[in-house]
Amino acid sequence: MILRTLSLLRSLQGASHTADEARASVQQASDYRWLRDQLRHGTVVDEAARLADGTPALAVALAYPATAKRLAGGSWPETPEARERCHVAGTHACRAAGAPAYRTLESLSRGVAEGAISILRDAARFQYLLERDALELAWRRPQRLPTGLAAALPESSGASGWFLLTLRVPGTTPPPRLTGAWLDERLDRYRRILPRPG
DSSP: OHHHHHHHHHHHHOTTOOHHHHHHHHHHHHHHHHHHHHGGGOEEEEEEEEOTTSOEEEEEEEEEEOOHHHHTTSOOOSSHHHHTTOEEEHHHHHHHHTOOOOOHHHHHHHHHHHOHHHHHHHHHHHHHHHHTTOEEEEEEOGGGSOHHHHTTSOSGGGTTOEEEEEEEEEOSSOOSSOOHHHHHHHHHHHHHTSOOOO
């Protein structure tokens, strides 16, 4: 069953793609699904943001307590001032915020459970975000968090600071509420209007 799913992923991606690339697609899809699920806890903090290619975007912020385990995942400076000048981008930003990294067998098992077509679609959405530098994680002192986000957080859980994961989503109008379906729609719409690589 696992080998059949891997074979299907490879055939959908093209004969030139390797097994490692197929497994990477499963990981990207997993990262995207984690991000989509987390979105409901976010707050729109900037309605005039931009993606790396200049596309107008909304910046959505998600906050996570900077626990010792999360801090141990990177080389964060000791002083708050220096720490706030650092950031992590892309896949590493999701991982530092708490997204799980799947081992090979787990990844392929997810492929069996979720289906190759669905995996490739979510992996493509995540790749769109990566290519446009739409994901960034930074450390912030509680008093330096965006106002709208800080008001929704428990005071005690961020005593050692917060990790602020910022996701820029193409669009100019905030939704009534942040959902995974909204994220899917925004990314699919903008991915469709991009020129095809020649």
